Amino acid sequence: MTTMTSKPGQALVNREQSLHFLRQMLRIRRFEEKSAELYSAMKIRGFLHLYIGEEAVAVGVTEALGSDDAVVATYREHGHAMSRGMSMAAIMAEMYGKIDGCCRGRGGSMHLFDVEHRLYGGNAIVAGGLPVAVGLALADQMQNKKSVTCCCFGEGAMAEGEFHEAMNLAALWQLPVLFVCENNFYAMGTALQLSESVVDLTSKAAAYAVPTATVDGMDVIAVAEAAEKASDTVRETGGPFFLECRTYRFRPHSMFDPGLYRSRQEVEGWKQRCPIISLIRRLKDKGWIDDPGLERLEGEIATEIDSAVDFAEQSEWESVEDLTRFVYSDAGAN
Amino acid sequence: MTTMTSKPGQALVNREQSLHFLRQMLRIRRFEEKSAELYSAMKIRGFLHLYIGEEAVAVGVTEALGSDDAVVATYREHGHAMSRGMSMAAIMAEMYGKIDGCCRGRGGSMHLFDVEHRLYGGNAIVAGGLPVAVGLALADQMQNKKSVTCCCFGEGAMAEGEFHEAMNLAALWQLPVLFVCENNFYAMGTALQLSESVVDLTSKAAAYAVPTATVDGMDVIAVAEAAEKASDTVRETGGPFFLECRTYRFRPHSMFDPGLYRSRQEVEGWKQRCPIISLIRRLKDKGWIDDPGLERLEGEIATEIDSAVDFAEQSEWESVEDLTRFVYSDAGAN
Amino acid sequence: MEQQLRKMNYRDALNEGLREALQKDERVFLMGEDVGRYGGCFAVSKGLLDEFGPERIRDTPLSESAFTGAGIGAALGGMRPIVEIMTVNFSLLALDQIMNNAATYLHMSGGLFNVPLVIRMATGGGKQLAAQHSHSLEGWYAHIPGIKVLCPATLEDARGMLWSALLDPDPVLIFEPAVLYPMEGELSADAGPVAIDQAKLLREGKDLTLISYGSCLHKCLEAASILAEEGIETDVIDLRTLRPLDDESFLASVAKTHRALIVDEGWRSGSLAAEVSARIMEQAFYQLDAPVERICTAEVPMPYAKHMEEAALPQVSSIVATARRMIDG
Amino acid sequence: MEQQLRKMNYRDALNEGLREALQKDERVFLMGEDVGRYGGCFAVSKGLLDEFGPERIRDTPLSESAFTGAGIGAALGGMRPIVEIMTVNFSLLALDQIMNNAATYLHMSGGLFNVPLVIRMATGGGKQLAAQHSHSLEGWYAHIPGIKVLCPATLEDARGMLWSALLDPDPVLIFEPAVLYPMEGELSADAGPVAIDQAKLLREGKDLTLISYGSCLHKCLEAASILAEEGIETDVIDLRTLRPLDDESFLASVAKTHRALIVDEGWRSGSLAAEVSARIMEQAFYQLDAPVERICTAEVPMPYAKHMEEAALPQVSSIVATARRMIDG
Ligand SMILES: Cc1ncc(C[n+]2csc(CCOP(=O)(O)OP(=O)(O)O)c2C)c(N)n1
Numbered sequence A, B: 001m002t003t004m005t006s007k008p009g010q011a012l013v014n015r016e017q018s019l020h021f022l023r024q025m026l027r028i029r030r031f032e033e034k035s036a037e038l039y040s041a042m043k044i045r046g047f048l049h050l051y052i053g054e055e056a057v058a059v060g061v062t063e064a065l066g067s068d069d070a071v072v073a074t075y076r077e078h079g080h081a082m083s084r085g086m087s088m089a090a091i092m093a094e095m096y097g098k099i100d101g102c103c104r105g106r107g108g109s110m111h112l113f114d115v116e117h118r119l120y121g122g123n124a125i126v127a128g129g130l131p132v133a134v135g136l137a138l139a140d141q142m143q144n145k146k147s148v149t150c151c152c153f154g155e156g157a158m159a160e161g162e163f164h165e166a167m168n169l170a171a172l173w174q175l176p177v178l179f180v181c182e183n184n185f186y187a188m189g190t191a192l193q194l195s196e197s198v199v200d201l202t203s204k205a206a207a208y209a210v211p212t213a214t215v216d217g218m219d220v221i222a223v224a225e226a227a228e229k230a231s232d233t234v235r236e237t238g239g240p241f242f243l244e245c246r247t248y249r250f251r252p253h254s255m256f257d258p259g260l261y262r263s264r265q266e267v268e269g270w271k272q273r274c275p276i277i278s279l280i281r282r283l284k285d286k287g288w289i290d291d292p293g294l295e296r297l298e299g300e301i302a303t304e305i306d307s308a309v310d311f312a313e314q315s316e317w318e319s320v321e322d323l324t325r326f327v328y329s330d331a332g333a334n
Numbered sequence C, D: 001m002e003q004q005l006r007k008m009n010y011r012d013a014l015n016e017g018l019r020e021a022l023q024k025d026e027r028v029f030l031m032g033e034d035v036g037r038y039g040g041c042f043a044v045s046k047g048l049l050d051e052f053g054p055e056r057i058r059d060t061p062l063s064e065s066a067f068t069g070a071g072i073g074a075a076l077g078g079m080r081p082i083v084e085i086m087t088v089n090f091s092l093l094a095l096d097q098i099m100n101n102a103a104t105y106l107h108m109s110g111g112l113f114n115v116p117l118v119i120r121m122a123t124g125g126g127k128q129l130a131a132q133h134s135h136s137l138e139g140w141y142a143h144i145p146g147i148k149v150l151c152p153a154t155l156e157d158a159r160g161m162l163w164s165a166l167l168d169p170d171p172v173l174i175f176e177p178a179v180l181y182p183m184e185g186e187l188s189a190d191a192g193p194v195a196i197d198q199a200k201l202l203r204e205g206k207d208l209t210l211i212s213y214g215s216c217l218h219k220c221l222e223a224a225s226i227l228a229e230e231g232i233e234t235d236v237i238d239l240r241t242l243r244p245l246d247d248e249s250f251l252a253s254v255a256k257t258h259r260a261l262i263v264d265e266g267w268r269s270g271s272l273a274a275e276v277s278a279r280i281m282e283q284a285f286y287q288l289d290a291p292v293e294r295i296c297t298a299e300v301p302m303p304y305a306k307h308m309e310e311a312a313l314p315q316v317s318s319i320v321a322t323a324r325r326m327i328d329g
């Protein structure tokens, strides 16, 4: 059983990759800020869970995955969908409930799916995606595919029985699952110490003889490196790995959260460690980006978002006639 | 986190208590042998799970409990019911399906209940009793009662999510539950190593910061001592304890088991360690029992069993008119 | 002296019911995810933690099966727990405890152990929460013997059903339609416990019986007003208790109107509406002038898009149209 | 050349179906508790481990939710898993995976991801297994859109439904009534896949339609023979597929007989029988000469004692008596 702990303040990998990380995180941040706005404007409805503050996790982890790898995420999955390569337009249209959304508007914010990027949800049942991820890895193993299934979930999910059953099965059968715990220290309003008798989360995975690591989830480079090592281990051993990323959500749980359970001070403290600001600071130190460059980047992203919104606005509503489609597969499928 | 391991070959406590243990184990053994016979004679039906080979566990653990303590057991619970003090007659009549059975014949072998001895089942869903035990302990805690809830289950149950959820809740809220794992190394035909990625069971409880101990479940004195210490800990700390008792069932899982999954040799090896034979040997060494004394004991037990069978035979069938009673409480209850 | 009426919403009424129960009986406590510090995922338990403290307003880890089972154990141990499960879709994780334990203990034990447990949860669609948060499974739960199933549709019931449920010696499930939480209304100052074994006739008419419960009840009442303008007078029955059903209520009405339409947010096949229809078939066949009809939710996992969700759910317009067709033949 | 008939029992027929599926398609594998070394808790998978090895006959830990969910994932990943859950009561532990995932993936993803998964489980009473092992929940499962629900009552269906289910692109649940496992019969040597979208008329008569499935089907057939001796001729319909229901089958029969009796081992309230009754109400009301009736299991958690269990379950005698009363008026 290996336990690795990342050191803080890793060196930047290289210019190109660092800038790529920045772009990806910024894309997620700005896209979600826009989404919150559109929620208030009632263009987006239902539950909207923002990933703001946690971007380094999805972006860093995605780096370790290849196109044949699979991803299973939660209702807080805009970041994963975007970093995996899905277009903003398809996601935005989905949240508008339009037919050009990635799921024709059937899923909404909590249920993003994509065949090309092997994104199997967008699962809104806490811990419900874990057994599915185990099964995807089992299918890969039985078909001698060398893919990794990356399964992301919050620390709150670890109290659910499904987490334990899934962890045991993956370990017992040595299945190639990269379990990524996005530990943002709260499950809605429930702090980790009110949810778990032991708050060292890696110890839970270790109890299944699954190798583990913990990484600073506010440092995208550290996450990328840890995820790389973790996925290498999965590929080498064929068995599972558990990676804890310590992070924080800057925003309420969803759009309906009174936010009474944590102090302003605590939130502010974490905001000081914003993964985007700190990466920019380091890039500037290196001289790899400057203010005009940053402005250009922001401009490009703003344009991308604008066109995604336009796309969503202009997309059609699916015909109500089709309501009962996709309950079962259309004839002829298998 | 304490971990205690019992030393093999404990000294006998005292004559009276040792003879009491012997009597209790023999009563269970002979009662179940008779039950198997009556099953073949089709007097008892449904599933019948024998505890033969495992008697030291229920008898030893019961020793640590007072009359105010509660017990939650599984479908393999004749031993617990008898060692807690329920009459053979009430249990036998229950298995006959007669109205004088402890549950009027509604429950059968898998569902023995008793108010006086606080036996809350007899639960035939693997791990289904654990959350209930946690709740009983919560009620005691909230009412400032000093009782312990003793929850027995097989090692197979530890792969179920309900085990983990219950363990976490008991540890998080520091509830007085004595978790007793009856590790007989098989869940039906599934050997422990095919069920758990880590076969050290105490490590699973320890992952919740629950103190643990492992004891030789074939040695009733050792079990009694370990259970005593364990329940003392529960009473002192008010929190849970996990006691693993290593034992073995000499018989098939139930009456329908082809028994293909373990070797005759392995079974014979364990039979050499029969908790009853070895206790008799030690009692004889001490000179606390001799063959005539043993014969007398067997005779008394045979008489008790005969009269339990007579009782069951003579008891009435519940009227079919009452079929729909006990779906809801009779009027006026609360 | 005239009864004082107070303005409040359905959520407030639930909150008051909880507060009263906690005040009246110290065996009562509330347990569930985020009922305390967060104030309840739908804010129903807001303020209760401050008033009653963390012993009695217990935030639980995410583990529906364990805390529901713990509710069963606590009930067996002499407490009167109220378990909150956030929404009905998550209750599937606790179904083993609900069906295999809560509903069976009394029977398996031959009457020795009853389980005085109340489980509350939000149910239903209409908030664009899609396929894992929007189903209406209360009618489905009503299939299970050993439990009782309530669905308050009015402020009065939201306020009063809880205490009655707590007095019941057996497990009672209370389903709260999530769309009703913000519903405004008036409640008398001395509102208190209500009967939980009877349906209620909320509007009287001679031409047709509308049978419903929960959020669809309000659609029926709206439809009834529209129909009345056209001269079609309807009885509107709020079932209130889905298990056991109060057959007398709708049989008496059908004996008068000879026509019945059941409106139910559950999926059609195997719906509670099917059960009501079958009971009318069995007990009032010869009094019917037309076949009993059902309006239910389309048999799809709930879609997110608003227009699709609306198309899936029963709507006033379809109730009105169906009623018209049933009367005009 | 005459078709060769082979004597075997229902369990053997299931075993043959499994063996054939494993031989024909290497994406097929079987996974569940004790399906391998133990040979299956009801011996259905006996011998398969030796023939196909532990990769394809996978004993799982006791963790219904995880291995059912793993079946969903494996299906998404290109395999054709068969998940065995020992009995329907334990399937409640996997219901989150079944309803919230298996049944919804296709829809939530807007048609992107279908789940070609088969889940088999034993169901029903009659073996004195009491309140946690005896329920008949297949009709209840039939409420869920997105899954299909089959219940083989004959050797032919036990043998043939599995392969058809595996060809289906969506999740299919197969419920095997545990009392039928030892049922002896004959099967033709070339028995193979069977349609899974149609009910089947097993006996023809003009006076009454008996509608059933699973173990109660055999009670209906027995009752039909007794009734025939008294001059009452019945259609006997085996529904076979409980979701989606083949309405045409029973509507055509009712158009002829004008009377229908549904016999269903589920609990009465909210039973599949209620759904069939409601559909007849809606689609054949004017053809009925008498109200449709239902015989279901008494609404109790199943008692252990044999006489009580028999009293709870539908029996031939009550089918005969009810049919007689329905004819004599
Ligand atoms: C089984 C289940 N229970 C409850 C919920 C409601 N719920 C949605 S998110 C959430 C908190 C989950 O916390 P965590 O797993 O830490 O993820 P985070 O939201 O912090 O990313 C809860 C309780 C749910 N969706 N599913």
Ligand SMILES: Cc1ncc(C[n+]2csc(CCOP(=O)(O)OP(=O)(O)O)c2C)c(N)n1
Residues within 6 Å of the ligand: B076, B124, B125, B126, B127, B153, B154, B155, B156, B157, B158, B182, B184, B186, B187, B188, B253, D033, D062, D086, D090, D093
């Ligand atoms: C949830 C559930 N799954 C499956 C079963 C069937 N079953 C009954 S006993 C058993 C084995 C349990 O093994 P273990 O927990 O080790 O207890 P033991 O029988 O060895 O005492 C199984 C699989 C069940 N009763 N409940």
Ligand SMILES: [Mg+2]
Residues within 6 Å of the ligand: A154, A155, A156, A182, A183, A184, A185, A186, A187, A188
């Ligand atoms: Mg969290």
Ligand SMILES: [Mg+2]
Residues within 6 Å of the ligand: B154, B155, B156, B182, B183, B184, B185, B186, B187, B188
């Ligand atoms: Mg065992």
